[in-house]
Amino acid sequence: MKKILIIGANGQIGSELIAALRIKYGQQNVVGMDLREPAEEQKKAGPWELGDATKRESIEGIVKKHQIDTVFHLAALLSATGEKDPDLCWRLNMDSLRHVLELAKEHKLSVFWPSSIAAFGPTTPRVKTPQYTTLEPTTMYGVTKVAGELLCQYYHHRWNVDVRSVRYPGLISWKTPPGGGTTDYAVAIFYDALQKGSYECFVGPDTVLPMMYMPDAIRGTIELMEAPAEKIKVRTAYNLAAISFSAKELAAVVAKKVKGFSCTYKPDQRQKIADSWPQSIDDSVARKDWSWKHEYGLEKMADDMLLNLRNKFGK
Ligand code: NAD
Ligand code: SER
Numbered sequence: 001m002k003k004i005l006i007i008g009a010n011g012q013i014g015s016e017l018i019a020a021l022r023i024k025y026g027q028q029n030v031v032g033m034d035l036r037e038p039a040e041e042q043k044k045a046g047p048w049e050l051g052d053a054t055k056r057e058s059i060e061g062i063v064k065k066h067q068i069d070t071v072f073h074l075a076a077l078l079s080a081t082g083e084k085d086p087d088l089c090w091r092l093n094m095d096s097l098r099h100v101l102e103l104a105k106e107h108k109l110s111v112f113w114p115s116s117i118a119a120f121g122p123t124t125p126r127v128k129t130p131q132y133t134t135l136e137p138t139t140m141y142g143v144t145k146v147a148g149e150l151l152c153q154y155y156h157h158r159w160n161v162d163v164r165s166v167r168y169p170g171l172i173s174w175k176t177p178p179g180g181g182t183t184d185y186a187v188a189i190f191y192d193a194l195q196k197g198s199y200e201c202f203v204g205p206d207t208v209l210p211m212m213y214m215p216d217a218i219r220g221t222i223e224l225m226e227a228p229a230e231k232i233k234v235r236t237a238y239n240l241a242a243i244s245f246s247a248k249e250l251a252a253v254v255a256k257k258v259k260g261f262s263c264t265y266k267p268d269q270r271q272k273i274a275d276s277w278p279q280s281i282d283d284s285v286a287r288k289d290w291s292w293k294h295e296y297g298l299e300k301m302a303d304d305m306l307l308n309l310r311n312k313f314g315k
Helices: 014-025 040-044 056-065 079-084 086-107 140-159 182-195 214-226 247-257 270-275 284-290 298-313
Strands: 004-007 030-034 048-050 070-073 110-112 166-168 170-172 198-201 208-213 243-246 262-265
Touching: 004 014, 004 056, 014 030, 014 070, 014 214, 030 056, 056 086, 070 086, 070 214, 079 086, 079 140, 079 182, 079 270, 086 110, 086 140, 110 214, 166 214, 170 182, 170 214, 182 198, 182 208, 182 247, 182 270, 182 298, 198 247, 208 214, 208 298, 214 284, 243 247, 243 298, 247 262, 247 298
Parallel strands: 004 030, 004 070, 030 048, 070 110, 170 208, 198 262
Antiparallel strands: 208 243
16 A cells, blocks of 8 residues: 545544554555545645545546555445435445446556445344355345445456455444444434433434444554455455444443433334344454454443543533
């Protein structure tokens, strides 16, 4: 990785990945691209391009201008937003991936593209979900992840494109708010605990989902892309796991650390999506192939979230 492009660099993951990659590979060597203008300090931090990932020429122009050799393709519509506009979800998630893979074939680019626990569905074993299992998602977002995984594997086998992927669990972070997923409650609870003293959770108290703290996700992503090619045996997407907890366990941990905090539950349409996903993930293949391991448990993650959000809000 010498010249890197991050597509969707303004998002929850992109805004942190770009900072981490710029520290490692040099400010001028990591280009951000997004449909939306970034914050002023992001713009000053290194090269930045406005662009639309659904337009091949938009990506190709940037790849050529900056002599890009590696693309992290993060632009997508997530599960909850995707159900509001399934047509846009399919177009954005699939057209953009297809463009990136075609450009990778032509310009010999390496590619990171994330899949998700949303690739699984109600017919998948929900506990310790194995690497190789049934993939019958019920959301359009999940459909694009399964199709995307197969497309990545196809481009690797057919055209030798070095494309790598993980199935991220729900990601918890404090720098940039999440972009419309089902797991967003695990972030919103921290914001509301500090700003309002209470939180109304949109999934029920016994909902258990796999989650991960953003520093683990960023480190894991970079480690996957830096691993020697012969170690990468899975060219669909690796299962990746860290912590699993119920909404009420998370609320109890927050209540222990934020005086007077209370949580109520009012499940909405996202409950059905959450119920179709696994509760925990078996990521032993990633641990074996490229030595993945997580560092943050529930308590350590909550302490770090609250410390950083308190600083952010001056509380
Ligand atoms: P996000 O919604 O926070 O960010 C997506 C970014 O893409 C936004 O900044 C948006 O402006 C940009 N974008 C949208 N349309 C675009 C277009 N046409 N051209 C260029 N940019 C465009 O999403 P995220 O949470 O950072 O997720 C990034 C990737 O990781 C997605 O593929 C998502 O499916 C995957 N993922 C995320 C999570 C999670 O919990 N955040 C979990 C599993 C997988
Ligand atoms: N966090 C994502 C979502 O809830 C999972 O891919 O959509």
